[in-house]
Amino acid sequence: MAEITNTGFLTAISEQSAGVSIELDNVTKVYPGQSAPAVENFSMSIEPGEFVVFVGPSGCGKTTTMKMINRIIEPTSGSIRIDGKDVLSLDPNALRRHIGYVIQQIGLFPHRTIAENIGTVPRMLGWSKSKVAERVDELLRTVQLDPADFAKRYPKQLSGGQQQRAGVARALAANPPVMLMDEPFGATDPITREKLQAEFLRLQAELGKTIIFVTHDFDEAIRLGDRIAVMSERSKIEQFDTPANILAAPANDYVASFIGQGAAIKRLTLIPVTAARLLPVAEGSPGIPADGSLRDALDLIVLTGSRAINVVDADGRPMGSLDHATISAVLGTPSKRGGRG
Amino acid sequence: MSTATADPVDWSTGEVTRFRDRSAMVARWAAAPAFVAVALIATFAFVSALQLDSIEQRTLNPDYITARIREHIVLTIVASALVAVLAIPAGILVHRVQSRIFRGIVLTIGNIGQATPAIGVVILLAIVWQTGFATAVVALVAYSFLPVLRNTMIGLEQVSPEAKEAARGMGMTPGQVLRHIELPLATPTILAGLRTSLVFAVGVATVATFINAGGLGDMIVNGLKLQRFPVLLVGAVLVAAIAILIDWLAGIVEDLVRPKGL
Numbered sequence: 001m002a003e004i005t006n007t008g009f010l011t012a013i014s015e016q017s018a019g020v021s022i023e024l025d026n027v028t029k030v031y032p033g034q035s036a037p038a039v040e041n042f043s044m045s046i047e048p049g050e051f052v053v054f055v056g057p058s059g060c061g062k063t064t065t066m067k068m069i070n071r072i073i074e075p076t077s078g079s080i081r082i083d084g085k086d087v088l089s090l091d092p093n094a095l096r097r098h099i100g101y102v103i104q105q106i107g108l109f110p111h112r113t114i115a116e117n118i119g120t121v122p123r124m125l126g127w128s129k130s131k132v133a134e135r136v137d138e139l140l141r142t143v144q145l146d147p148a149d150f151a152k153r154y155p156k157q158l159s160g161g162q163q164q165r166a167g168v169a170r171a172l173a174a175n176p177p178v179m180l181m182d183e184p185f186g187a188t189d190p191i192t193r194e195k196l197q198a199e200f201l202r203l204q205a206e207l208g209k210t211i212i213f214v215t216h217d218f219d220e221a222i223r224l225g226d227r228i229a230v231m232s233e234r235s236k237i238e239q240f241d242t243p244a245n246i247l248a249a250p251a252n253d254y255v256a257s258f259i260g261q262g263a264a265i266k267r268l269t270l271i272p273v274t275a276a277r278l279l280p281v282a283e284g285s286p287g288i289p290a291d292g293s294l295r296d297a298l299d300l301i302v303l304t305g306s307r308a309i310n311v312v313d314a315d316g317r318p319m320g321s322l323d324h325a326t327i328s329a330v331l332g333t334p335s336k337r338g339g340r341g
Numbered sequence: 342m343s344t345a346t347a348d349p350v351d352w353s354t355g356e357v358t359r360f361r362d363r364s365a366m367v368a369r370w371a372a373a374p375a376f377v378a379v380a381l382i383a384t385f386a387f388v389s390a391l392q393l394d395s396i397e398q399r400t401l402n403p404d405y406i407t408a409r410i411r412e413h414i415v416l417t418i419v420a421s422a423l424v425a426v427l428a429i430p431a432g433i434l435v436h437r438v439q440s441r442i443f444r445g446i447v448l449t450i451g452n453i454g455q456a457t458p459a460i461g462v463v464i465l466l467a468i469v470w471q472t473g474f475a476t477a478v479v480a481l482v483a484y485s486f487l488p489v490l491r492n493t494m495i496g497l498e499q500v501s502p503e504a505k506e507a508a509r510g511m512g513m514t515p516g517q518v519l520r521h522i523e524l525p526l527a528t529p530t531i532l533a534g535l536r537t538s539l540v541f542a543v544g545v546a547t548v549a550t551f552i553n554a555g556g557l558g559d560m561i562v563n564g565l566k567l568q569r570f571p572v573l574l575v576g577a578v579l580v581a582a583i584a585i586l587i588d589w590l591a592g593i594v595e596d597l598v599r600p601k602g603l
Contacts, residue, residue, distance in 0.1 A: 072510055097512035107507030111525045111600035121511050154602030170511075180510075 019049035019210040020083035020177045022069065027078030029064055038064045039235040042078070048177075049208040053225035055218055055258070061235030062214050066180050069212065070099045082178060097121050100171035100179035100209070104186045106163050108155035114140070114166050115151040121174040139169040142203065161192035168200065172207075181213045185220070197223055218258055222247070222266055230255050244270050248331075264331055268295035273311050276330050278320025285321060287312040294330060297322050366596060373589035377582045384578045388571050400560055400572050410579060412555035416474070416546045417587070420481035421539045428486050428538075429531060432493025433519070444494075451487035459484045459545040467552040477546070477554035484545050485538035492534025496527030525600050532598060536591035543584040557583075 023046070029039040039061045046052050054062040067073040069080055071092040080087045087095055108117050118139055119132040127135070140147040143165040155163055164184060171179060185193045185200075201224060204211065215221055221228045222243040229240045232254055239251035247267040250256040259266070271294045287310045288297050300309050301324065310318040393401055400406075428451075435444050462480040470476055500523045508518045524531075550558030557580045564573025 070510060072506070093512045093514050095512070096510055101507070101510035103503060103506060103510070105501075105503035107501070107503035107505075107510075109504055109508070109522060110501075111602045113602070120508075120513075124512060124517075156602065167507075 018177065018208045021048050021081075022046040022178065022210060022212070023081045023084075024065070024069075025079045025081070027065070027068060027075050027080060029061075029068060029073060030076045037076070037234055039068070039075075042235050042237070044229065044237065044240065046210060046212070048083075048210055051204060051211045051213065051224060051226045053221040053228045054212065054214045054231060055216065055221040055228055056231035056235075058216060060231050060233055062231050063182055065231075065235045066182060066212050066214050069178075070096050070101060070180055072096075072101075097124055097174060098176050098178075100176040100181075102167050102171045102179070102181045102184040104183040106167040106184075106187075108163055108166060108170070110155050113152050113154055114145070114158070115147075117155070117166060118170045118173050120170065125174055135173060139172055142172070143169045144199065145169070160188050161196060164188055164192075164196060165199075168203075177210060179209045179211045181211065183215050184213075186215070186217070193220075200224070218260065219266070222270065230258055265295060265298075267331060268298060268327065269293050271295075271330055273297050273322060276322055276326045278311060278322065279308065279326060280320065281310055281318040282308040282321040285310050287316070287318060288322075290314070290319060294322075294327050298327055370589075370593060370596075373585050373592075377585050377589075380578060381582060384575060388575060391571055393571065394569075396567055397569050397571055400563060400569075401575060406560075406575070406579070409555065409557050409559055409576075410583070412549075413543070413546050413557045413580070413583060416477055416481065416549055416554065416556055417539065417542045417583075420478050420485065420542045420546070421535065423478065423482050424485050424489050424538050424542075425535055427482070428489035428534075429493050432490050432531075433497065433524075435490075435494055436497040437515075437519075447490065451490045454483035455485075455487040457483075460548045460551065463548050463552055472552040472554070474549075474554050476552055477549035477556075480548075481542050481545055485541040488537040488541070489531070489534040492530045492537075493527065496530030496534075497523050499530065500526045526603070529595065529599050529603065532591070532595045536588060536595065539591055540584050540588050543580065543587055547580055 022044075024042055024044045027039060027042045028037050030037045042065055044052075054066060056062045064073055068075045069082075069087065071087060075088070082099075108114075109120075112120075115133075115136045118136045122132045122135055136151065137147045140150055145162060145165055150158070150162070150166075155166070158166060164187075168184065171181075185196050188196060197220065213221075213224060225243055227240060227242055228246055230238045230246065230251075232238050238258075239246055239255045241251075244267060246255065247259060247263050247270070250259055250263075256263075272290075273288060273292050273294055273296070274290055276294065276297075285306050285308050286300060286304050288300050290311050290313050297309060297311075300306075301322075308321040308323040310321045312318050388401060391397075431447060435447050438444075459480055462483055463477065466476045466480055504522055504526070505518060508522045513521065546556050547558035547561060549556045550562050557576050560572055560576025561580070564570065564576055
């Protein structure tokens with residue numbers, strides 16, 4: 001392991017496990033032998049701890065853009081800064097040990113146990129055996145795999161969803177401040193995917209990493225992202241905003257077509273019922289918990305055929321009621337990010 | 342690399358219980374030596390029952406036979422060790438250089454080595470260089486180089502690109518990717534190549550006799566020239582027995598060395 005000049009910086013960012021800023025400045029990638037760039041003048045500024053989703057059709061350059069951040073792909077021109085430091089000035093291998101990286105096919109090492117897989121980067125960073133073992137245990141628990149059961153297994157002895165969790169644990173191993181994720185849940189079935197997404201959001205709420213997440217699934221982008229970059233050919237950013245704002249006001253036809261049908265319903269998923277102006281309690285109507293979304297509320301209205309439904313607090317006491325009109329009224333005013341609880 | 346196998350997995354302990362595999366493995370491990378033992382005993386019984394003349398007695402005695410066997414095995418092992426030391430690095434080099442031209446050149450050389458009849462190489466080398474052990478080893482190495490070279494290349498190419506990308510993404514240097522990921526995953530294929538070339542070498546080592554390098558070829562050729570069938574028979578049976586036993590041993594090593602989890 002060659003000693004590099006910027007170890008100090010990398011140590012510094014690795015201690016900042018809670019996320020750092022990332023700036024891309026006029027980044028361009030032209031593959032040799034191709035006249036058209038795959039990525040052209042891409043600029044973006046990402047806040048520390050922000051969860052940014054790149055969404056766009058296959059081949060639009062979103063993955064290439066992401067892979068330039070850890071220099072799996074070298075940019076042709078432009079600059080990329082992590083926590084203000086130009087990554088092109090760092091040793092690429094040392095840099096990558098401080099950036100979590102998850103790919104769709106996971107790429108667990110088949111000849112190594114799950115524990116060995118997860119311990120890869122810490123071992124490369126020279127952690128002691130006991131510290132690595134402790135960390136592996138902690139991570140397995142974090143991704144809800146029982147260490148006693150899973151640590152000694154080989155990857156092929158795990159289901160797809162379990163492998164993906166192990167992959168996420170491996171990427172988190174050295175507690176990197178930045179995570180790059182390339183369609184990490186793309187190969188799992190819809191039920192497992194939703195579960196993994198929900199778990200990952202919960203994890204991120206604790207960890208506060210700076211995450212760049214690539215997907216072609218717009219619904220996944222809405223569910224996960226703090227901000228979404230909708231991209232077209234050559235990684236052109238068509239719109240970069242919160243899910244709520246993109247759904248409420250798509251910047252152009254391209255973005256609108258990418259959102260697809262049911263934008264209003266999708267927006268409702270992002271807004272808690274408490275964001276609506278509640279009407280007086282409607283006696284005898286069905287109730288919905290206060291931490292539900294407006295979409296859940298609409299669902300209940302449609303399902304029960306009630307004119308209105310009551311919002312109930314944690315103790316089951318009705319706080320007020322909602323009907324079609326109040327839900328529509330919320331959509332009428334472009335909301336800032338409604339948030340998810 | 343298959344991701345799913347029919348191994349019954351005990352999910353409570355996470356251990357792969359491979360009963361069927363294990364009994365198959367034991368059967369495989371026991372079959373070859375048993376077969377060889379039967380063939381050797383039968384040959385011994387047959388030859389013992391014969392009245393041997395003085396020419397036959399000169400070769401069909403324990404001292405002569407053990408000396409030839411030792412020569413034969415030493416030739417085989419030295420040549421195969423050299424093949425391993427030369428062909429595996431050559432395969433790694435070809436894989437890493439990623440140049441089609443270079444790959445073509447190396448493969449062509451390997452192909453020529455294998456396609457040229459070993460007896461021709463041995464005799465040519467003896468004419469232009471010298472007779473004896475070293476020449477025989479060179480000819481053997483040339484002949485059995487290709488399987489190891491080709492299997493090393495194929496083994497490395499077959500390593501899943503995802504595992505390699507993940508390794509690179511985690512900050513492994515190219516050397517670390519090779520040592521920790523590519524070579525372990527290519528091990529079964531490389532070992533299979535070595536096994537093939539070992540068996541090649543056992544057979545081809547019989548031509549060493551023509552350049553005075555000894556081995557069991559001595560018995561076969563003498564038996565033919567002097568029309569002494571028992572000598573020919575014992576030489577041929579012993580070569581076959583060594584080939585089978587070496588293949589058997591290599592198979593066991595393969596089973597033991599193969600990385601777990603594959």
